[in-house]
Amino acid sequence: MKRLTYSGTVAMAALLLNVLSEGLVSAQSSKSIFPQAPGMQTYTYRRGMKTNVEASLDSIKALGITDLECGVFPGKTAAESRKMLDDRGMHCSSFGGGYEALQDPEKLREIGRNAKIMGADYIMLAWILKKPPFTIDDAKAAVTNFNRIGKQLKDEFGLTFCYHNHGYEFQPYENGTLFDYIVKNTDPKYVSFELDLLWAAFPGQKPEELLNKYGNRFKLMHLKDLRKGVPGDLSGGTSVENDVALGTGAINMPAVLKAAKKAGIKHYYIEDESSSFATQVPQSLAYLKSVKE
Structure with a gap:
């Protein structure tokens, strides 16, 4: 009886150790906050795209990135741009449009047609400020325009319209911001x-708090970090050299990535506007792979 009890205890201990080991491995593997590959906003490669689109796409692909936010490539048609992507196993998920063009129903249709040719699911608008400061009248006009633009894009093309914040919209208004x-x-x-x-x-906001506040209203994200110690404002402008490698700047990136996952962000695009992007983008990719909960 004692021998059986001892044997049973040993067997139970071995089983428990095995379960704990498997649980530890599982816990360790689940600690990666950002296990997927990010996309790329091709504005990062804007200089190269103007002179050699093929080489720029090849450089992005060499990083293991195939998901792009872009427009029709310089000197190319939408069909030619799509073929260049298809040849490389790349995909345009988000397509950029300008505010004035999107307000014109016919120009909007052209943007919508090009986006569909490129294979995009989203139309992104990044700038609406005519002159500073951004006012409540600007915000009211944006609301009217966005609702109309978004409806036309959805009804005619099945595309989702996304507005990209640019800093000036965080002017204080009532109990919040514009x-x-x-x-x-x-x-x-x-x-x-x-x-x-x-x-x-x-402009002084915490991105993770915006994600927690508005959840799935955010569909897309630009992965960018801000140099530490840079004084902010509501102008919507700062030196491109204040773009730094992810995880080295002022933004609490782990908190942002956790909130983004909870919010259900569909596409993440690295955007690095600095002159050091060639060295910083690989650093950002390495950081995303390494960041843990």
């Missing part, structure tokens, strides 16, 4: 958002 006003007064059926981390942090 950005809050825009989010609350646009129709979620037709208007979504792309969160640019740098352009939330620069």
